[in-house]
Amino acid sequence: MFCYQCEQTTRLPSGDGCASAKGLCGKDATTADLQDLLVHAVKGVAQQARRARALGVPDHEAGAFMLHALFTTLTNVNFNPTRFVTLLNEAAAVRDRVKARCEAAPNAATIAAPTGPAIEWTPAADLEGLLVQAAAVPVNAGLAEVGEDVVGLRALILYGMKGVAAYANHAAVLGYTRDTVFAGVEEAMDFLASDPTDVPTLLDRALSVGRLNLEVMELLDAANTGRFGTPCPTAVRVAPVAGKAILVSGHDLGDLEALLKQTAGKGINVYTHGEMLPAHSYPTLKAYPHLVGNYGGAWQDQQTDFANFPGPILMTSNCIIEPGPRYRQRIFTAGPVGWPGLRHLTDHQFGPLVAAALALPGFKADEPEQTITVGFGRDAVLGVAGAVIDAVKAGDIRHFFLIGGCDGAASGRNYYSDFATGAPDDTVVLTLGCAKYRFNRHEFGAIGGIPRLLDLGQCNDSYSAIRIAGALAEAFDCSVNDLPLSLVVSWFEQKAAAVLLTLLALGIRNIRLGPTLPAFITPNVLATLVDGFGIQPITNAQDDIAAALNRAA
Structure with missing residues (x-):
């Protein structure tokens, strides 16, 4: 494996990337290599999707797949190699489906079919074969031929696109998508599939990723406010109260809303953790009286925070780190998140999570009240x-x-x-x-x-x-x-x-x-x-x- 997509790599003696059997984030070499191969596969999907768009038959399902697939490769999101094997086979199926859509278009002959390693890739039949394929497409591929500046700029574009995909996926799961965003993702990943080498062109493309991300962040803002209302300044309790409890971390407000609905009237208090803190400022969510407060600190403190929390935990989008033994049996994942051996819940089916909360003790007593204020969005300011x-x-x-x-x-x-x-x-x-x-x-x-x-x-x-x-x-x-x-x-x-x-x-x-x-x-x-x-x-x-x-x- 070789990975330098996050800040942790600077803690290594070399300071230039994780290249051992396990990264500092806890990602093993198998997972890291499968993620590189998935990025390669997404480039092939993008090539076909871009041709489909040019032929007048854009494919939004392919776009949604690319957002989700790239999101799973972010730091601290998915560590489960089995899930990546599934995604790799799905990528090939999506690409081939879009190819058939292109060939069926009346004007198919007017635009040549794309070529190259990503478009021609076929997933190996087993894990060993996939890892052989992955060895040919690491993020630093071509270093000896094109030099570190080109490889680094390619990485900057790719990592920027991973961030774009994460934000766009957050909006998409709330029902907010935009054709121009799908087009931008297709264009950027198709560009990377061409193995570009010109430094000024790479720099310009990096800035275009920034412009695309601005549109995506505006879309996500519209999704959050359109679904949950305009954030307003809100005092949030940061001390536990007595009662059964569930802790929700990550960014997926839709997951939180579904859980609040499913726990209403059951005597279970719901707490936010880490990135979920802003949820308390949205009128639709703060209207639930059993959304009682925020617990713990930032993502890197979760091993201590989660061990001390007397209920189950739901990780909704990202920032999971290796679960400790004191809470491994009571942590659940959803959406793009994954860790081997953890229970993964899909389609807002939170029954096992609710049952775990009712079976666990919860907090025995109120702690002295303490609050912080959140919700100073643009409307408030x-x-x-x-x-x-x-x-x-x-x-x-x-x-x-x-x-x-x-x-x-x-x-x-x-x-x-x-x-x-x-x-x-x-x-x-x-x-x-x-x-x-x-x-x-x-x-x-x-x-x-x-x-x-x-x-x-x-x-x-x-x-x-x-x-x-x-x-x-x-x-x-x-x-x-x-x-x-x-x-x-x-x-x-x-x-x-x-x-x-x-x-x-x-x-x-x-x-x-x-x-x-x-x-x-x-x-x-x-x-x-x-x-x-x-x-x-x-x-x-x-x-x-x-x-x-x-x-x-």
Whole structure:
């Protein structure tokens, strides 16, 4: 195996990728290699789907399959090799079905059939054969021939597309799809299938992935608000209450809603964990009285959090890590998530989960009440935009810091808590993503009634942050880069890569990125990003705060 798609690889002695029998995320070599082969297979599906579109017979089922398949290959999503064998055979079947659709089109002869290794691939009959095939298509294939810059840029595009696929899949499971998104996925994966080598073209394509991701994030925002209402500021209890309990993690709000319906009136309290925290701000979901609070911290703390939780756990979309023995028998997966030996629930059939909750003890007593406030989406923030603008003009608010992105277990991430708590009292901290768990229980106070900490949501809510920045720039008659705003981004996995590409595509400059730079970003590519966009690695919180304020002054 070879994998360098997440930030954990920088903890290796070489710092340039996992290449042993097991990655730092817990993914074994078999699963890693099957994931590479699945990406290869998806390229073939994309080639056929793009021809179908050109012939006037676009295939949205193929598009939906590509979203789900790519999502399963993200960091900490699916570790079950059996599921990947199934997906590989499904990929070949989808590709061949679209091929037949193309050949049946009246104008089939007008557009030549695609060629190449991905379109011609046939899945081997057994696991051993699949692994032989996978050895020919690792993410760093062609390194000796084309060099690390080309391979790294191909990886940047692929990882950005994995993030795009995850966000688009979140929207699709809520019933929100868009033809232009399917077309964009087909085009990008078809581009990668051509094994491109021109560096400027690769850089342009990476930015186009960012533009596609902006459309996808807007679609996801419409899906969440259209289904569950507009988020509003909400105090969320973070201390358990007595009673039977279920813990829900991940991003899939549709799974949470289905579970809330199935547990209504059964005496079971439902808690969110990690990325599910923003659920409490949606009117449709917060209307369920047994959605009682948030439990635990960020995803990397789950082995401790889950072991201490006295009920079953549901992982709905991503960020699973190896289940510990104290809770392995009471954790369930759904959607793209998988781990060998865990019970996987499909089609919102949560009966086994509910039965486990009723059989387990739950919390014996209430703990002292403690709350945090979430739900400062764009509507909430822009609803007080006048007061915010007045406070800036009066000098009461000197600067905004957007501290967003993933959390993780690697050293150096205390930088983000140091940055947030060290920000001067006349500044406002906007936050989204799991990095907030390092400081969201800190008391920041307020400026003229405006909270100094505004929780915008998770990475899925990045569209809100972009809209807020755009609206403020319009109000101040300046560009986003001229606002008293600094972006401090914590990356970990492929959704963060997609969001970063979106910010670059929008022309956002001077982003500080950490705690380490991606291993697939070579020195030459980094130099290009520094020259073109002012990308900067983090240093230390105190110096970076001072530099941001000095630049703004």
